[in-house]
Amino acid sequence: MTTRIPILAEITEANSILAENLRAAFAAEGVLVLNLMASPGAGKTTLLERSIAELNGALKIAVIEGDPHTSIDAERIDAAGVKAVEINTGGGCHLEARMIRAALGELDIAGLDLLVIENVGNLICPTGWDLGEDLKVILVSLTEGDDKPLKYPMGFLTADAAVISKVDLEPYVPADRSTMRENALTINPDLAVFEVSSITGEGMDRFLQWIKQRVADKRSRTS
Amino acid sequence: MTTRIPILAEITEANSILAENLRAAFAAEGVLVLNLMASPGAGKTTLLERSIAELNGALKIAVIEGDPHTSIDAERIDAAGVKAVEINTGGGCHLEARMIRAALGELDIAGLDLLVIENVGNLICPTGWDLGEDLKVILVSLTEGDDKPLKYPMGFLTADAAVISKVDLEPYVPADRSTMRENALTINPDLAVFEVSSITGEGMDRFLQWIKQRVADKRSRTS
Numbered sequence: 476m477t478t479r480i481p482i483l484a485e486i487t488e489a490n491s492i493l494a495e496n497l498r499a500a501f502a503a504e505g506v507l508v509l510n511l512m513a514s515p516g517a518g519k520t521t522l523l524e525r526s527i528a529e530l531n532g533a534l535k536i537a538v539i540e541g542d543p544h545t546s547i548d549a550e551r552i553d554a555a556g557v558k559a560v561e562i563n564t565g566g567g568c569h570l571e572a573r574m575i576r577a578a579l580g581e582l583d584i585a586g587l588d589l590l591v592i593e594n595v596g597n598l599i600c601p602t603g604w605d606l607g608e609d610l611k612v613i614l615v616s617l618t619e620g621d622d623k624p625l626k627y628p629m630g631f632l633t634a635d636a637a638v639i640s641k642v643d644l645e646p647y648v649p650a651d652r653s654t655m656r657e658n659a660l661t662i663n664p665d666l667a668v669f670e671v672s673s674i675t676g677e678g679m680d681r682f683l684q685w686i687k688q689r690v691a692d693k694r695s696r697t698s
Numbered sequence: 699m700t701t702r703i704p705i706l707a708e709i710t711e712a713n714s715i716l717a718e719n720l721r722a723a724f725a726a727e728g729v730l731v732l733n734l735m736a737s738p739g740a741g742k743t744t745l746l747e748r749s750i751a752e753l754n755g756a757l758k759i760a761v762i763e764g765d766p767h768t769s770i771d772a773e774r775i776d777a778a779g780v781k782a783v784e785i786n787t788g789g790g791c792h793l794e795a796r797m798i799r800a801a802l803g804e805l806d807i808a809g810l811d812l813l814v815i816e817n818v819g820n821l822i823c824p825t826g827w828d829l830g831e832d833l834k835v836i837l838v839s840l841t842e843g844d845d846k847p848l849k850y851p852m853g854f855l856t857a858d859a860a861v862i863s864k865v866d867l868e869p870y871v872p873a874d875r876s877t878m879r880e881n882a883l884t885i886n887p888d889l890a891v892f893e894v895s896s897i898t899g900e901g902m903d904r905f906l907q908w909i910k911q912r913v914a915d916k917r918s919r920t921s
Contacts, residue, residue: 514737515821515850516842543822545849566852568791568822596850597822598738599766599791618841618864619739626768627738627819629789641841647870649897674872 490604493572497607500579505697506587507690510606512630513614514623515596518640518673520548522614523591525673527555529683534588534690539578541570541595548593558582568600575606588690602629610689616641618648621655628662636667638682643672713827716795720830723802728920729810730913733829735853736837737846738819741863741896743771745837746814748896750778752906757811757913762801764793764818771816781805791823798829811913825852833912839864841871844878847885854885859892861905866895 501508513519523538530536537558540549543566552559560578562570575592584590592608594601598615613634615623618641624631631637637659642652656668667685671678724731736742746761753759760781763772766789775782783801785793798815807813815831817824821838836857838846841864847854854860860882865875879891890908894901 514739514819514842516737516839516846542849544851545845547845547849566822568820595822596737597791597820599789599818599820600823616739616841618839618867619737622768622770623739626765626770628767644841644867644870647867 487603490572493576494605494607497572497575497579498609501584501590501607501609502697504584504587505694506584506590507610507686507693508590508592508606508608509686510592510594510601510608510611511614512594512598512601512611512634513596514598514616514619517596517614517616517619519593519596519614520551521673522638522640522671523552523593524555525676525679526683526686527552527557529676529679534687535586536589536591537582537584537587539575539582539590539592541574541593543567543595564595568595568597569604570594570601570606571604572606588694589686598623598627598630602633609693610635612636612638614638614640615655615659617650617652617655618644619650621650621652621658624655624658624662631659631662631666634663634666636669636685639668639670641672641674642670642677643675710826713795716799717828717830720795720798720802721832724807724813724830724832725920727807727810728917729807729813730833730909730916731813731815731829731831732909733815733817733824733831733834734837735817735821735824735834735857736819737821737839737842740819740837740839740842742816742819742837743774744896745861745863745894746775746816747778748899748902749906749909750775750780752899752902757910758809759812759814760805760807760810762798762805762813762815764797764816766790766818787818791818791820792827793817793824793829794827795829811917812909821846821850821853825856832916833858835859835861837861837863838878838882840873840875840878841867842873844873844875844881847878847881851885854882854889857886857889859890859908860886862891862893864895864897865893865900866898
């Protein structure tokens with residue numbers, strides 16, 4: 476790793492400068508920006524689909540979709556009725572601020588309440604890259620096993636909220652939602668932890684209430 | 699990415715040279731080496747636990763466990779009754795050949811039939827790093843969604859086998875094992891595809907038969 480660290484530090488420094496520019500642009504418009512991170516298949520897109528449906532027009536939302544390949548997720552978000560901009564990383568394992576800046580060329584943030592950046596499915600790489608977001612949300616599905624916050628602590632350490640998804644599958648898997656919650660809070664006691672099922676809707680109210688409050692806070696700081 | 703690619707190319711070139719040295723060392727001993735890759739929580743360790751139990755001493759096995767943090771998995775493999783060497787990457791998203799070389803300082807490969815390298819839980823980063831293995835096995839759980847081979851094709855493109863895990867959960871999730879199989883074969887028609895449940899044991903026979911045949915082939919090339 477000794478040959479990589481200094482080089483990576485230069486790149487992440489450039490990324491941080493770009494991210495601060497983005498943060499200023501988002502602040503000027505009063506749009507709340509979430510960076511949503513998770514393993515592949517943890518249910519990021521399904522959580523967004525359910526959230527969009529339940530918010531039912533109460534917030535003006537847009538989504539930036541990061542994927543290594545395909546536009547499957549962007550099409551799903553588009554079908555859910557909100558603007559989606561796709562970033563294909565061509566196999567890259569995380570989004571970077573320069574990609575978000577490019578995406579904003581295709582997205583008018585004026586008047587938006589909430590911009591969700593769905594990062595590439597990866598529990599490790601995205602955690603070190605600032606995208607100018609207000610809040611980092613880490614999503615982890617119960618089916619991945621309740622030890623995951625301990626084994627992959629990086630995202631939990633820096634996140635504002637952890638969403639435990641697929642809790643409807645608890646009866647069928649060797650994993651326990653309360654153990655996962657405890658493990659997440661062991662890594663970061665300041666985390667807001669939510670237990671949800673995007674299929675049954677369980678726990679969505681509390682999660683969406685948390686988002687709505689953060690959107691209102693951001694608006695009040697702008698106006 | 700332009701600033702990163704040449705640097706990364708140098709590192710991966712050094713890695714490839716080391717990997718070829720490892721491959722020669724493994725060949726001299728006639729030990730079959732598998733590089734097992736998957737997302738976090740796809741069930742790599744559980745598959746290994748079940749495989750070790752079902753093989754029931756028929757093969758002499760050792761495991762190298764790659765994890766960003768903790769020794770939870772190495773302890774599980776140790777409890778299953780085979781030698782496990784832990785590599786903690788300190789947050790790094792994949793194993794590299796130099797790490798395997800270091801692990802071999804703590805592992806006697808003489809007389810082994812099978813060495814399994816359980817890579818870091820990540821569906822992207824490990825796929826570009828040769829570890830001197832004979833075979834790459836990509837594991838993907840049905841709970842991750844049947845579109846994953848299309849969205850994360852890198853591992854499927856270069857793998858010899860794809861194992862679809864957690865098929866016992868098919869009745870409870872919006873994913874279909876035959877669709878996942880088709881998607882994997884769309885990316886790489888040469889894949890051996892297995893559908894297994896490490897909990898119920900479904901499909902384990904065929905997967906273990908495949909491994910035993912590869913072990914026998916390797917032994918016959920050595921002796």
